[in-house]
Amino acid sequence: MKATAKPTPPATESLQIHRQVVLPWGKSIAIAFNSIRVRFFRSLITTMSLVLAVSFLSFVSVNTNVANGLLSTGDPALRQALIRSGYDLQPEDTRADSSPKQRWIVILSLLVCVVGIVNAQLMAVTERFREIGTMKCLGALDRFVLRLFLLEASMQGLVGAGLGALAGALFALLSNAARFGTQAVTTPVPGDILLSVAIATGVGCLLSVLGVLYPAFVAARMQPVEAMRAEH
Amino acid sequence: MASVKNIVRVANVTKTFQLGKIDVQALKGVDLEIAAGQYVSIMGPSGSGKSTLFNMIGGLDKPSTGKVFIDEVDISQLDAYELAWLRCRKIGYIFQTFNIIQVMTALENVTLPMTFAGVRNETAVEKGMELLQLVGLADRFQHKPFELSGGQQQRVAIARALANDPAIILADEPTGNLDLSTGEEIITLLKNLSKERGVTIISATHDIKMLNVSDQVVWIRDGRIDKIESREELTISVGRIDARAEA
Secondary structure: OOOOOOOOOOHHHHHHHHHHOOOOHHHHHHHHHHHHHHOHHHHHHHHHHHHHHHHHHHHHHHHHHHHHHHHHOOOHHHHHHHHHOOOOOOOOOOOOOOOHHHHHHHHHHHHHHHHHHHHHHHHHHHHOHHHHHHHHHOOOOHHHHHHHHHHHHHHHHHHHHHHHHHHHHHHHHHHHHHHHOOHHHHOOOHHHHHHHHHHHHHHHHHHHHHHHHHHHHHHHHOOHHHHHHOOO | OOOOOEEEEEEEEEEEEEEOOEEEEEEEEEEEEEEOOOEEEEEOOOOOOHHHHHHHHOOOOOOOEEEEEEOOEEHHHOOHHHHHHHHHHHEEEEOOOOOOOOOOOHHHHHHHHHHHOOOOHHHHHHHHHHHHHHOOOHHHOOOOHHHOOHHHHHHHHHHHHOOOOOOEEEEEOOOOOOOHHHHHHHHHHHHHHHHHHOOEEEEEEOOHHHHHHOOEEEEEEOOEEEEEEEHHHHHHOHHHHHHHHHO
16 A cells, blocks of 8 residues: 555646646537526526617617717707707817716616626525535536636627617617618718727727626635535 | 555544634544445535545545645645646546536536536537436436436536546535435436446535445544445444444
8 A cells, every 4th residue: 555655647648637626618608508598588687788778889889979970960050959968069079978977876886787797696696505515526627617707708798798889879869860860870980880889899898897707706616515515 | 555546545644724823623633444345425514624635536635734645646846737637537526516517508517517517518528428428317417407306517517527537526515405215316327337337436424325325435523434334334334324324
């Protein structure tokens, strides 16, 4: 019996082992997608605050796009209408910009949204302690768990933020059309509006991933026994 | 060197838990050797430390002092990768609460460990179906856990534990949440597996039905090994065991 021999496997074996526990990307995406699909209602609630915040961001920036479009016509009547509706335009201004107050409100709403996501994801992680513990018993590494959560969050983020951005842009166009007439829809540069929607979607994805980071770390670092012991 | 290989060796293991300001010693120095291919039951009243010992053997928890060797490898020396590899390839786990992943079908549950082990998808599905056939659930491979009864879920768990042909199957109260006859079916299934496949089965239990099939019974009391009885000793003294069960 070689009781005193150092039983650590040699480095080469350990390298092999590194390659031996795997979770292919395709499979990770499938598992993450399935996880969202099965818990659809839960995912919907997690994503809802993101949808609202992103649609607000998109609404504000598309509003600015529309105002710039209207200004670019050079029509003094439209300029007066813009000033009446609250835009702070000096006589020499050729571009409208969102006011600092608006920007603060947008930033605040995004902050609240991140806090909401962290909260909802922490709940989701707690609900899944047992599942995470089981996976770890079956040989999952910390980073598999981390990757699954990040993938889920980015999928939720992409869909939620995309929908939110589109909804916000649509609402901005409709409300401006109601206020300023069809010119509100025809004059803005389509590229600008697309850019606004894209930026809003990107910000939303980023926030979604940011919000899940801490909960995912908590989940990934958990020891299997602790995860199993958790009672629900 | 003994002719029978020791697959598990526990050397002077103690474990202390901190409950608030009080230290509770769950294991007070346990020495145990388990030979390959055996069916071993760890018996003892609740709170005796058998689940703690079970977690130590499974590499799910680290001892406060002492060492646990699996296949003569000290598992406290392993890094995260090697531990994951050990859990994935060497050990199959069966739990009292089944712990089937709720969002996956029976087949997906069985193939998941094979995915972690890097087995190709088609091979994994094929083997998963074979294993489900083995436990008698081939026609329910697409069922979700909530569509299966407790006994069926435990069968899925057994198939999952076998996925990577482990050397050891650790069963923590496998019949604890099952009725009498279903529990017996599960025990028979485990016994057959140990006979046919030569898998070492270690189960922590207080189910007396387990005694009939065990090669070895380890009695634990108060964090220490009370006694280790082999099969022969047990069959002679069945009456005594029944008496103990009522005690």
